[in-house]
Amino acid sequence: MTTTNLPAQYPEMGLKVETEETRQRTRRRKFRGFFQSLFSHTLINFVGLFFLVPFLWMLITAFKSNEDVLHTPPRWLPYDNVRVDVNGKMLPLYNVQTEAGTKQLAAVQIVEGVGTFVDPNTPDQLVEYEIQQGETKIAEPVMHVSFRWQNFPDAMNRASRPSINASFWVYFKNSLIIAFFTIIGTLLSNAPVAYAFARLKFPGRDILFVIVLATMMLPYQVTMIPIYLFFNNFLHWGDTFLPIIVPSFFANAYDVFLLRQFFRTIPEEMCDAARVDGASEWQIFTQLVLPLSVPVLATVTVFTFLWAWNDFTGPLLFLTSPRNFTMALGLQDFQSQRTLIWNQLMAAATVFTIPIVIAFFFAQKTFIQGIKLTGSKE
Numbered sequence: 001m002t003t004t005n006l007p008a009q010y011p012e013m014g015l016k017v018e019t020e021e022t023r024q025r026t027r028r029r030k031f032r033g034f035f036q037s038l039f040s041h042t043l044i045n046f047v048g049l050f051f052l053v054p055f056l057w058m059l060i061t062a063f064k065s066n067e068d069v070l071h072t073p074p075r076w077l078p079y080d081n082v083r084v085d086v087n088g089k090m091l092p093l094y095n096v097q098t099e100a101g102t103k104q105l106a107a108v109q110i111v112e113g114v115g116t117f118v119d120p121n122t123p124d125q126l127v128e129y130e131i132q133q134g135e136t137k138i139a140e141p142v143m144h145v146s147f148r149w150q151n152f153p154d155a156m157n158r159a160s161r162p163s164i165n166a167s168f169w170v171y172f173k174n175s176l177i178i179a180f181f182t183i184i185g186t187l188l189s190n191a192p193v194a195y196a197f198a199r200l201k202f203p204g205r206d207i208l209f210v211i212v213l214a215t216m217m218l219p220y221q222v223t224m225i226p227i228y229l230f231f232n233n234f235l236h237w238g239d240t241f242l243p244i245i246v247p248s249f250f251a252n253a254y255d256v257f258l259l260r261q262f263f264r265t266i267p268e269e270m271c272d273a274a275r276v277d278g279a280s281e282w283q284i285f286t287q288l289v290l291p292l293s294v295p296v297l298a299t300v301t302v303f304t305f306l307w308a309w310n311d312f313t314g315p316l317l318f319l320t321s322p323r324n325f326t327m328a329l330g331l332q333d334f335q336s337q338r339t340l341i342w343n344q345l346m347a348a349a350t351v352f353t354i355p356i357v358i359a360f361f362f363a364q365k366t367f368i369q370g371i372k373l374t375g376s377k378e
């Protein structure tokens with residue numbers, strides 16, 4: 001290959017000529033960018049596995065049978081016994097080592113290590129074999145991959161306190177009621193306060209805003225006892241949803257700060273133009289600012305829903321009747337039972353997680369946009 005030494009550019013023509021050295025630098029830059037992108041994506045996916053694996057394990061366990069949940073070593077895919085119809089009964093199939101070789105027999109019952117089996121082709125003849133002799137297994141269950149969907153209705157119809165018939169459907173409904181009214185209260189109370197701090201000028205505004213932000217430094221454990229005494233002993237709202245819902249109708253520092261920062265990114269000239277046209281501050285807020293603030297309002301909605309749906313301390317503090325339990329309390333109450341059914345517990349936990357995934361999935365683009373715009377400068 002022959003190369004000619006050409007000048008990097010021809011001033012008289014205004015053209016640039018790409019030299020071999022320039023092409024090599026371009027290729028090196030592309031390769032470097034490719035490997036940097038590959039490394040960053042690999043690292044992100046690797047870190048994401050730490051969050052994805054527990055969720056996948058919960059989801060897969062929700063589809064397992066009672067026996068497969070306790071199988072050692074654990075298996076990722078849900079396995080279940082192959083069952084055959086014998087005289088109208090579905091019996092599990094086993095590979096049994098007999099004197100005539102290995103046969104597939106259906107287990108009628110297994111008591112103290114001795115199984116009663118029947119040949120599906122000759123259902124009238126019963127035979128007994130020991131399941132295990134020493135370290136040799138005589139009978140091995142025939143397994144196949146099977147997703148047990150029945151775990152979900154069984155779990156949701158099951159009650160952590162059967163005597164009062166409070167099923168997970170009741171807990172699910174209670175969580176939805178609390179989350180819905182908490183979102184309504186949060187949006188109605190925080191948006192006007194944030195607008196006042198962002199656009200209205202009044203004496204002591206900045207000092208008052210600093211005081212509001214200072215309340216974020218108070219941990220819930222400090223105010224928990226006074227709040228409990230106020231709602232339970234003074235207002236007598238114990239064992240109701242009111243102590244959990246009503247505080248959301250009073251603005252909180254976190255959402256006020258988030259909304260205020262977004263409102264300050266809206267050009268003041270637009271508000272001034274509306275004032276010139278005779279619009280009041282309330283009309284500017286409701287007809288101009290709020291329609292432009294859909295991304296941050298969606299962000300606040302998602303944050304509020306996640307907080308209300310996952311809240312455990314609040315319902316635990318005020319709700320005493322199991323019929324008023326939320327999903328978070330119901331799962332904990334179900335887990336504390338002496339007979340714990342793991343596959344149904346994981347099925348109920350999956351149902352508890354699904355609304356969170358759906359909320360974030362549908363609001364993901366608006367949610368990210370709201371976070372991005374909230375941090376931008378005026």
